[in-house]
Amino acid sequence: MSSQPDPNDIRNVTIMDVARESGVSYSTVSRVLNGYEFVKDSTRQRVLETAERLGYVANLQARSLAGGRSRIIGLLVPGLDNAYIGEVVRGIDEELARANYDLMLYTTHRHRGKEPVYVKTIVNGIVDGLLLIVPLDPVAYLKNLRERQFPYVVIDHQGFDDFSPTVVATNWQGAYDATSYLIQLGHRRIGFVAGTPELSSATERLNAYQAALYTHEISFDAALVQNGDFQQEGGYLAAKILLNLDVPPTAIFASNDSSALGVYDAVHEFGLRIPHDISVVGFDDTLQAAVMYPPLTTVRQPLMDMGRTATRMLLNLIKGQPPPNHRIVLPTNLVLRGSCQAPATTSVQSTAQLSERRMK
Amino acid sequence: MSSQPDPNDIRNVTIMDVARESGVSYSTVSRVLNGYEFVKDSTRQRVLETAERLGYVANLQARSLAGGRSRIIGLLVPGLDNAYIGEVVRGIDEELARANYDLMLYTTHRHRGKEPVYVKTIVNGIVDGLLLIVPLDPVAYLKNLRERQFPYVVIDHQGFDDFSPTVVATNWQGAYDATSYLIQLGHRRIGFVAGTPELSSATERLNAYQAALYTHEISFDAALVQNGDFQQEGGYLAAKILLNLDVPPTAIFASNDSSALGVYDAVHEFGLRIPHDISVVGFDDTLQAAVMYPPLTTVRQPLMDMGRTATRMLLNLIKGQPPPNHRIVLPTNLVLRGSCQAPATTSVQSTAQLSERRMK
DNA sequence: GTGAAAGCGCTAACAC
C-alpha cells in the first residue's frame, strides 16, 4: 500500500510501482527495461535501481500479450522415455539458461495426430520460438509456421522440405564408420537392425551400411536387414530373426542404442556371448551404452551439442538473424568399447584370453 | 478480413471472431468456453460449433492476464542428468496431458541460490501451480508460496516444514527391506553408500539400514558407512574405501542406482565379480538398473506414480480442493535381480580370490 | 528524452 518496498514479498510489483517510485511515467520504465537507447542515463540508472530495490519481476504474459518477447521457447518431443531425448533436452536447457530463456515442454506421446494441434496451440501461445525433436509428420504445419514467419528449428530430422532450419548429425558417415569397423575386424555377415523408416536418420544409416558393404566388396544379403523401431523391443525381435537364420551373422549393427539393448536380450536368450560369439554395435552413445555389459561399442552422436546448436540457431532466428546455413551437420564418432571383436572363425585367440579383455 | 474462415490458417482467431460469427457478444463466448452453466443450450451449441469451425485456440497469456487459468503448471527440477528425475517427469507429463494441462520446465542446474529466484519468477508468471522435485533449500520460499496461497506440491523431500503438500516413497521401509534381504542371504558385513545428507530420503535410508542391523543383532560398524552423493562418482569413491577395509564387506547397499553404478565400477576395478565375490543392492529402480550387468537388485520407487500422484494433488489444489492428507506416502518394493547371492564365506571360495581383493 | 493513450485477448463483475 505505502511506498515501503519489501524485497522478500513475492507479490506483484508492476511497472507502475517502479514508475511511481522513480518518478517517471511507466512507458519510460518500459523503455529502460527493454533496453531502448534514447533514455537519459540518469533516468535509466534511477529506474534500474528502483526496479531492483522493489524486486520487480516482469510479468511475461502481459509482456507477451502486448506484443513483446516472452523469453519462453517451446519444445516439442515425441516422449520422455528415451535417454536420447533426454540428452538433447539437456543441451537445450543449458543453452537456454545461459540466454535467460525459459522452457515450455510439450510431449506428443508419439501420437502423430497430436502434433499439428500442439503446434497450433504453441504458436498461438506464449512462446517466442519452437524447437522440434524428431517430429513425426511435420510437413503440413511447418509450412504454416514458415508462412507465419514463426521461428523454429528442427532437430534430427531432415529431408521433408528445403527451407526448415535443421540440426542433424552425420548419420551416414557414422553408420559407414561402424560398418567398416566391423568389416575390418573380419566380419563378413553383418546383421542390421533398421530404425523407423520415416525418419531420415534411419534410412541414412541403412544406406551407409549398404555402402560400406559395397565398398568392401561384400555382397548384400537382404535377409540380414531386419526392421526395428528404434526401441528395445523392436531390436529384440529383429535380432531373434537374425540369429535364427541358417547362416546367422557374426555381428549385428543396431540402428540405435535402445535397439542394441534388445539385441543383447536376444543374444543372451540364445545362450551366446558378446563379443565372443557375436559382436554388436549401436548408435547414439546414450548414457546406457557405457553401462551395458559388455559396454557397447557405438556411434556417438553429439546429442547435447545438437540441442545447444539448435537452441542458438533458434535464439538468433528470434532476434531476426537467420543462420548462414539452414542445415547444420554435426560430426559423429565411433566409440570403441567391449562389444566387438574379430569373428570367432578368423580368431586364434583362446576363450580365456578373450574374456579377459572384458574387464578392461 | 472477411468472414471466410480458413481452418488451416494458424493466424489468431480470437474470441471476438467467434462472437461475430455466431452472433453473440464475446462475453457469452467466454462463458461457453469456460463451461459457465447458465447459457442457453442452443447458444452454447452455436458458439462451440463456430469456434471449432474457425479453428479457435485460446490465447493463454490473455486468459491468464485477465485472471483466469492458464492451464500451465511449472516444474522445478535440480537437473535433467538423471534417470530418476526423468521417470518422475514422465509421470507428471502423463497426468498433465490427461488433464489437458501444459508443462513449463525449470532447471536449477543444482544451483542452490537460483531456486528462490526461479520460484519468484514462476509465481509471478503464467503458471497455475508449481511442482518441485527434491528442492534443495525450500524453507524460505515455500513459506512465501503458502502465504500467497499459491498451489504447489513437493516430490520426494520432506521434513522441512509441517504444511507443504508432499509425495514421498517409503524410504525407510525400502532400505530396511533391502538390508534385511542381504542379512537373510547370510551377509554380516554390509557396506552402505550414503546419499546427500540434506535430503530426507538419504537420512531415512541410512537410519533404516542401521535399524535392520540392530533388529538382526548385527553390531554397527561406522567404517562400513561411507558418504556418497547420489551420483556415480560418489558411489565409486565410497566403494573403493569400503573395498580397501581390512575386513571388507561382502555386500554393499548403495543409496540409489546411480551410486550402485559407481560401486560396480569400483568392484570391477578390484577385479571382483558381482554377485560372486560381492553383492550389491541399489535404490530407485531406474531404467538402467535392469540393463546393468549383472542386473541390479534394487528397491523400486514408484517414480512415475509419484509424479502422477503429485500432479493430481496439485490439480486438485488448483481447483480449490485440498488433499485429505498433506503427505502422501507411496510404497517401495524390493526387486530381486542378479546382483546378490549368499556371501562366499558360506559357500566354497578359493583363497586366491580373497587375497586378490586387497589390491589397489 | 519522455508522457499519454491505445490496445493485445481475455475474465468477471455488473447491468438489463
Add this chain to the structure above:
DNA sequence: GTGTTAGCGCTTTCAC
C-alpha cells in the same frame, strides 16, 4: 440468459 464494461501489465505508436 446475455450484453456492457472495466481492467490484468505491458509494448508501442504518437505527440510534445
